[in-house]
Amino acid sequence: MTKIPVYLDINGHHHELQLEPRVTLLDALRDRLGLTGTKKGCDHGQCGACTVHVDGERVLACLTLAAQAQGRTVTTIEGLAREGEMHPVQAAFLEQDAFQCGYCTPGQIMSAVACIREGHAGSDEEIREYMAGNLCRCGAYPHIVAAVRQAAQEVAS
Amino acid sequence: MTVHNIRHGDASDGAEAVGGRLSRVDGPAKITGAAKYAVEQQLEGLAYAVLVESTIASGKVRAIDTNAAEAAPGVLQVLTPDTIISLRTAADWFGTPPPDKPYCPLARDISFSGQHVAAVVAETFEQAVAAAALVKVSYDETPSIVDLSDAKAGDGIPIDAMTKEWGDAQGAFASAPVRICAAYNTPREYQAPMEPHGLIARWEGDQLTVWEPSQWLDGMARTYAEWFGVPFENVRLVSPYIGGGFGSKALALSHGAVAACAAKMLGRPVRLVMTRPQTFTGYGGRAATRQTVTIGADRQGKIQSIVHRGVNETSMDGMWVEPLGSVTSIMYATPNFSSRQNVVRVNSVMPGAMRAPGENPSAFGIESAIDELAYEVGIDPLEIRLRNYAEQDPHAKKAWSTRQLREAFATGAERFGWARRTSEPRSMRDGNQLIGWGVAAGTYPVRRAYGEAIVRILADGSVEVESSSIDMGQGTYTILAQTAAETVGVRADDVVVKLGDSRFPRAGVTGGSRLAGVMTGAVYKAATSALDQLVGLAISDPRSPFHALQANTLVVANGRIGSPRGDGPDVSIAELLKSVGRDHIEATGDTMPANSTPEDRYKNYTTIAMALPHTEGDYSRHSWCAHFIEVRVDEDFGTVRVSRVVSALDSGRLYNPKLAESQWKGGIIMGIGQALLEEGIVDRRHGRIVNNNLADYLVPTNADIPDIEVISVGIPDLHSSVLGGKGVGELAIVGVAPAIANAVFHATGKRVRDLPITLEKLI
Numbered sequence: 001m002t003k004i005p006v007y008l009d010i011n012g013h014h015h016e017l018q019l020e021p022r023v024t025l026l027d028a029l030r031d032r033l034g035l036t037g038t039k040k041g042c043d044h045g046q047c048g049a050c051t052v053h054v055d056g057e058r059v060l061a062c063l064t065l066a067a068q069a070q071g072r073t074v075t076t077i078e079g080l081a082r083e084g085e086m087h088p089v090q091a092a093f094l095e096q097d098a099f100q101c102g103y104c105t106p107g108q109i110m111s112a113v114a115c116i117r118e119g120h121a122g123s124d125e126e127i128r129e130y131m132a133g134n135l136c137r138c139g140a141y142p143h144i145v146a147a148v149r150q151a152a153q154e155v156a157s
Numbered sequence: 158m159t160v161h162n163i164r165h166g167d168a169s170d171g172a173e174a175v176g177g178r179l180s181r182v183d184g185p186a187k188i189t190g191a192a193k194y195a196v197e198q199q200l201e202g203l204a205y206a207v208l209v210e211s212t213i214a215s216g217k218v219r220a221i222d223t224n225a226a227e228a229a230p231g232v233l234q235v236l237t238p239d240t241i242i243s244l245r246t247a248a249d250w251f252g253t254p255p256p257d258k259p260y261c262p263l264a265r266d267i268s269f270s271g272q273h274v275a276a277v278v279a280e281t282f283e284q285a286v287a288a289a290a291l292v293k294v295s296y297d298e299t300p301s302i303v304d305l306s307d308a309k310a311g312d313g314i315p316i317d318a319m320t321k322e323w324g325d326a327q328g329a330f331a332s333a334p335v336r337i338c339a340a341y342n343t344p345r346e347y348q349a350p351m352e353p354h355g356l357i358a359r360w361e362g363d364q365l366t367v368w369e370p371s372q373w374l375d376g377m378a379r380t381y382a383e384w385f386g387v388p389f390e391n392v393r394l395v396s397p398y399i400g401g402g403f404g405s406k407a408l409a410l411s412h413g414a415v416a417a418c419a420a421k422m423l424g425r426p427v428r429l430v431m432t433r434p435q436t437f438t439g440y441g442g443r444a445a446t447r448q449t450v451t452i453g454a455d456r457q458g459k460i461q462s463i464v465h466r467g468v469n470e471t472s473m474d475g476m477w478v479e480p481l482g483s484v485t486s487i488m489y490a491t492p493n494f495s496s497r498q499n500v501v502r503v504n505s506v507m508p509g510a511m512r513a514p515g516e517n518p519s520a521f522g523i524e525s526a527i528d529e530l531a532y533e534v535g536i537d538p539l540e541i542r543l544r545n546y547a548e549q550d551p552h553a554k555k556a557w558s559t560r561q562l563r564e565a566f567a568t569g570a571e572r573f574g575w576a577r578r579t580s581e582p583r584s585m586r587d588g589n590q591l592i593g594w595g596v597a598a599g600t601y602p603v604r605r606a607y608g609e610a611i612v613r614i615l616a617d618g619s620v621e622v623e624s625s626s627i628d629m630g631q632g633t634y635t636i637l638a639q640t641a642a643e644t645v646g647v648r649a650d651d652v653v654v655k656l657g658d659s660r661f662p663r664a665g666v667t668g669g670s671r672l673a674g675v676m677t678g679a680v681y682k683a684a685t686s687a688l689d690q691l692v693g694l695a696i697s698d699p700r701s702p703f704h705a706l707q708a709n710t711l712v713v714a715n716g717r718i719g720s721p722r723g724d725g726p727d728v729s730i731a732e733l734l735k736s737v738g739r740d741h742i743e744a745t746g747d748t749m750p751a752n753s754t755p756e757d758r759y760k761n762y763t764t765i766a767m768a769l770p771h772t773e774g775d776y777s778r779h780s781w782c783a784h785f786i787e788v789r790v791d792e793d794f795g796t797v798r799v800s801r802v803v804s805a806l807d808s809g810r811l812y813n814p815k816l817a818e819s820q821w822k823g824g825i826i827m828g829i830g831q832a833l834l835e836e837g838i839v840d841r842r843h844g845r846i847v848n849n850n851l852a853d854y855l856v857p858t859n860a861d862i863p864d865i866e867v868i869s870v871g872i873p874d875l876h877s878s879v880l881g882g883k884g885v886g887e888l889a890i891v892g893v894a895p896a897i898a899n900a901v902f903h904a905t906g907k908r909v910r911d912l913p914i915t916l917e918k919l920i
Contacts, residue, residue: 037190077190100630102187103400139826
């Protein structure tokens with residue numbers, strides 16, 4: 001398959017890649033750019049582990065071709081902290097112990113940041129519903145809810 | 158002999174000492190994406206392998222046409238049973254000497270659907286995926302036995318080692334005034350860790366490095382070494398973080414052999430990661446089980462006899478025994494008891510360990526049956542458990558090391574508000590929702606083994622811990638940092654724990670909830686020895702500022718050394734090491750018996766043959782728990798929602814309650830999935846798992862889980878471990894499913910004995 005040039009803007013850095021059109025954003029991030037913070041759990045849009053932001057909205061990187069992200073702004077877990085300062089959601093995840101193995105965690109955090117930004121963190125019920133697309137087999141859900149609640153309050157204040 | 162006091166680590170809230178609520182020390186790496194999991198290593202020249210699997214459940218591969226795949230762009234190699242290099246058969250996990258015959262990880266003879274038959278290696282992942290679809294396999298198919306309910310399955314093979322009997326169980330049952338008898342079934346369930354199984358294998362000469370998520374580096378390294386006929390020392394397993402295991406990542410499996418063969422044949426590092434569907438057949442989940450539990454009792458609900466029969470499925474060529482009588486035989490006092498078990502061969506991958514193998518389905522049987530007995534005699538389900546409380550291990554006839562189960566019942570009931578429960582089914586409701594309150598107990602044995610660790614005190618005063626044990630989310634990095642910090646007398650921030658490399662001092666399997674107890678003990682011993690050396694130098698070295706003090710003891714705390722009386726110098730560890738001309742102090746600690754031979758040690762770390770029985774000596778050692786669960790059942794639609802959970806648990810002393818609570822809640826949540834959602838569905842024509850993905854094999858989502866309250870009722874149990882802890886990781890799932898089934902009965906009056914409890918069983 002012929003490779004095509006793909007220009008990606010990831011975490012404020014520009015990358016020029018030569019990729020087959022069938023390469024997903026997830027595999028481009030992990031295998032071509034070494035940005036392995038974004039995880040592959042199912043490769044079928046079922047688990048949420050690969051959640052990243054494209055133009056500020058949460059997107060499943062395994063169901064997005066890399067070429068589709070051209071001309072858009074991509075943010076991954078590696079780009080969330082600013083100048084070494086953890087994002088309030090990251091800090092809340094650590095404080096609330098909202099993860100165990102850590103494999104779903106980058107996707108959970110990217111979803112949580114978007115969930116708060118979307119205005120869907122108004123109650124525990126709402127957080128549970130809008131975080132339900134990110135599976136966690138270790139079962140950190142109650143602590144994820146607590147972390148999102150805490151971060152939402154911090155972001156609001 | 159140096160005598161010294163150990164002050165506890167510094168932080169004013171006590172978080173850094175053993176037992177403190179220190180946040181995960183590996184947390185920052187995990188929440189920033191910096192934590193590199195095994196297959197995320199970036200290696201030069203990496204090639205990508207993709208598996209091709211059988212589409213029949215039984216028969217032979219007639220031919221594999223690889224022409225199209227070999228001609229596809231980027232393809233480096235197509236491996237088939239005919240082209241892959243031959244391996245030797247490795248010993249099993251007990252270390253049983255293997256048959257002297259070759260081992261081929263790609264199958265000619267097919268005994269289950271999804272068996273690996275070929276693999277394609279290409280320059281890129283995309284090329285390998287595309288080419289794998291071009292491999293054409295033809296078969297000679299033979300009839301298969303798809304599962305336990307298959308008419309051809311038969312009664313199976315009796316497993317005499319599972320038989321537990323005392324008294325005259327059949328006779329006492331026949332003459333009991335109250336008799337209940339029911340059958341309880343659990344389906345195939347899957348560990349489904351979020352990180353799929355996979356590896357990178359790289360050969361350098363006859364040295365093999367494998368980056369692979371692993372619950373047992375030394376056991377897997379031994380298997381690779383035996384397969385390839387190289388010395389154990391030539392194989393290095395690296396597994397710094399593990400994206401969940403739940404029992405599924407303890408053994409080297411055939412996909413690992415395929416990748417290591419490909420790497421050897423190509424002379425390049427090879428990455429092979431299972432697709433999510435492949436994870437349902439590439440290794441075994443929990444075996445489907447069938448149990449019959451009969452209880453004879455008097456009219457006051459006092460048990461006179463329990464007769465238990467169990468069956469689990471296994472594969473055609475492997476023997477998996479899921480010990481179904483494990484909880485049945487110890488939970489309640491009974492003068493007469495009989496438990497026997499068969500296994501039945503079906504065309505499935507060999508089942509494997511999944512969180513509390515044995516105890517989990519066992520508890521579903523006995524903890525449902527005791528609830529049925531409670532209703533039969535009209536006694537509260539909590540009261541009947543207390544009435545039949547086992548004051549000692551009824552099977553081993555030994556005292557419990559500790560059993561805080563009565564306390565768990567009392568504390569859980571109080572917090573849950575059990576006294577407000579009305580006993581009649583369908584007696585509690587909220588609009589169109591029927592409310593049910595259920596209780597069940599759980600238990601898990603304390604599995605023990607030996608471990609080894611190195612503790613180094615470095616020139617800058619920091620402390621380094623090394624062990625080939627692993628952290629898959631249980632908190633090993635954190636509790637070992639706490640143990641070293643407290644023992645040496647430094648802040649936990651100043652401890653670096655290195656795990657997940659088989660070059661480090663050895664550790665046995667991270668399974669059976671044993672790791673924390675084993676490794677805190679080993680690190681405690683190593684750290685104590687390092688501290689002895691440090692204080693010894695400070696007292697005796699002529700260059701030490703303490704030399705003139707003529708002290709026989711010194712105190713190390715917060716990284717500083719001083720006299721216990723506060724007189725004399727007060728220097729940092731770094732300053733002391735500099736003054737005595739040392740760049741580090743190193744101590745190895747292990748918990749092996751003193752007369753252990755090198756062979757004993759190898760056997761301990763690379764097999765499970767040296768694990769200590771939980772009933773060794775005078776005591777029977779177990780963790781215990783009681784779950785109180787509220788469900789809401791929609792009266793019209795039969796949908797079940799868990800709305801409240803209170804669990805009281807006895808895991809002995811907790812090394813870090815913050816992390817233990819997370820693990821307990823995780824076990825409870827997996828138990829909610831088991832009770833209401835999880836079931837491998839078998840296609841009866843082809844023996845395939847139909848729902849082999851995360852959209853169709855339902856695991857709990859955030860929206861399925863209510864607030865969960867967990868309460869520790871444990872006390873230190875020094876018969877169980879050096880520092881007093883008992884198992885944490887597996888305990889909490891045990892008893893959740895029966896507590897939910899019991900709650901559903903209370904809500905609806907319908908007793909569901911087949912998991913999962915789905916709506917069609919209620920309407």
